[in-house]
Amino acid sequence: MTIQQIQSFAHGEWIQPDDSARSVYSAITGDKIGVAGNASLDVGSMLNYAKQKGSPALRAMTFHDRARMLKALAQYLNERKQELYEISYATGATLSDHQIDIDGGIGTVFVFASKGRREMPDHNIFLDGNIEQLGRTGAFMGQHVCTSLQGVAVHINAFNFPVWGMLEKLAPTLLAGVPAIVKPATATCYVTELCVRMMLESGLLPEGALQLVSGGLGNMLDLLDCQDVVGFTGSANTALKLRSNPNIMENSVRFVAEQDSLNASVLGPDAVAGTPEFDLFIKEVHREMTAKAGQKCTAIRRIFAPAAQTEAVIEALRLRMSKTVIGNPRSDGVNMGALVSNDQKADLLEKVALFRSEADCVHGDGDFDVLDANEAKGAFVPQMLFHCANPDAANRLHDTEAFGPVSTVMEYRNLDHAVELVNRGGGSLVTSLITHSGDVARQVVLGAAAYNGRIYINNRDSMKEATGHGSPLPHMVHGGPGRAGGGEELGGIRGVMHYMQRTAVQGSPDILSAIGNKWVPNAAENDNKTHPFTRTFHALAIGDTLHTTSRKITLEDIETFAHFTGDTFYAHMDEEAAKANPFFPGRVAHGYLLLSFAAGLFVQPDPGPVLANTGLDNLRFMKPLVPNDSLKVRLTVKHKTPRNDEYGEVRWHVTLTNQNEEMVAEYELLTMVSY
Helix, strand or coil: CCCEEECEEECCEEECCCCCCEEEECCCCCCEEEEECCCCCCHHHHHHHHHHHHHHHHHHCCHHHHHHHHHHHHHHHHCCHHHHHHHHHHHCCCHHHHHHHHHHHHHHHHHHHHHHHHHCCCCCCEEEEEEEECCCCCCCEEEEEEEECCCCEEEECCCCCCCHHHHHHHHHHHHHCCCEEEECCHHHHHHHHHHHHHHHHCCCCCCCCEEECCCCCCCHHHHCCCCCEEEEECCHHHHHHHHCCHHHHHCCCEEEEECCCCCEEEECCCCCCCCHHHHHHHHHHHHHHHHHHHCCCCCCCEEEEEHHHHHHHHHHHHHHHHCCCEECCCCCCCCECCCCCHHHHHHHHHHHHHHCCCCEEEECCCCCCCECCCCCCCCCCCCEEEEECCCCCCCHHHHCCCCCCEEEEEEECCHHHHHHHHHCCCCEEEEEEECCCHHHHHHHHHHHHHHEEEEEEECCCCCCCCCCCCCCCCCCEEEECHHHCCEEEECCHHHHHHHEEEEEEEECHHHHHHHHCCCCCCCCCECCCCCHHHCCCCCCCCCEEEECCCEECCHHHHHHHHHHHCCCCHHHHCHHHHHHCCCCCCCCCCHHHHHHHHHHHHCCCCCCCEEEEEEEEEEEECCCCCCCCEEEEEEEEEEEEECCCCEEEEEEEEEEECCCCCEEEEEEEEEEEEC
């Protein structure tokens, strides 16, 4: 058998392993399949290469440039994922496991590419929150901005997801404009190495944007500074060791951790045997024990059921587990493969031995069948289900994670007791709750949310669309407090912020407009003589403003609008009743009448670059208009965002004032404008 030389990619070149390299073994046969590691790797040069080459190149790109790069990268990997499937079988994973890892990773990159285009600007400063007026007249204001860190992200990943684990960190990092050095777990680094080769061969990444360490990091953590970030996934013990690095503490190097988690699933008291919720609960628990052979950071380790349902839960789970086929993941019919290595198998069995003093094994004790593989040589284990009759007295079940297809059923007396047991985990990535009761859901969230990064609630109404207890999604936070590491990965644009610096910038409206490329109220206006609706997207400039003529609002206008629309609310139709209202001096114009008249004042009716009005945001009515008051409009280009090859979105700041220059209403109008 050919032994693969698993390489690193450092300062622009592929580097072979040396005599210090560690052996890598097949999870199926136990045979040596590769070696990885190079003790002489120049990690200082790697950091310099990333900071001198990758960082400037990425920061010169806009968020939209980076998002387009990510989309192209995801498409490139998607066309080649079969190669990744093939090499991943040696990790013990089945085809469905590959799809979780490889398709899930590629899908995550697609999501960040989409969010980058839709939620971030087409330049390289991200505005966080609203403008704060810091003076009486609005001449001095503040704005929080986020800019790319000027260092490197060091990603230390776990063995269980060699593709997704890398890509879910890499996508927000690159979108933030920060280069990455990826260090996968050695046991499965050959899969990561192939994926990195693909990305580098695509030619889509700037030089220095991505490097790979197959093996140990050496003293890299000793060389980091305040512009760098460490993203870690793995055991709590390893996380503690890395966090405690004196250089990381001294320089306040950001450390984002996702570590051990005693995740739980709670069967609601309403979800009795025979209900759709009970069947769903059994299906979810079994899937989490089987997928990746239970080697998921989000897998269900503790199963909480009402005392009256415990026996039914155990029997239903035993029935499903008896139908699980364990064996060579390449063989038809196999739905659970092996653990990643025999070392991992030994560790799991050591942890399971601790459980036996607190729980009884009700399934998976003794011999088991393995299809098309040698059980003694491969890292195969059965699904093991335990039952703990006294969870209050247990300790190891609440503080020890057996990383494999192992879970324990425990009974609770009431919902408060269930919440108490969930929280015994000391902080988890996820707790799931299966219930059809809103009251039950609210009580569990109130009691357990502080101990969880995510609470997944499912029932008959959502089960067809729900993604599953164990599926972290790029849109939502992935992380958890306490034992789970205290970090927050993913979470949409929140995940990008881990690699950016939030800074308070203070200055005049003109200065803040220039920095953020977004017009700020009280900033200078451009009074172009041509109507803005006659100008193309690229011809419009931030601050271009139209001031309209005035229109008088008559009582006849108000009554006609009321009868035409059916909105005959008393404030518009009954003088005495309106006067009795503390908000109105008498009969007033409808707010939506004012918006309609405003459009009539600023719209240019002829065909032109403006393609569609797609909505309005942040509408506020400040002062009512009474009959014979006048209305005029100021329309200013606030922000521009390209959407595709044909048109972009123009966000207009719109203010409505009366004859005394008093603000009547304010909103943001959205239009699509052709190039």
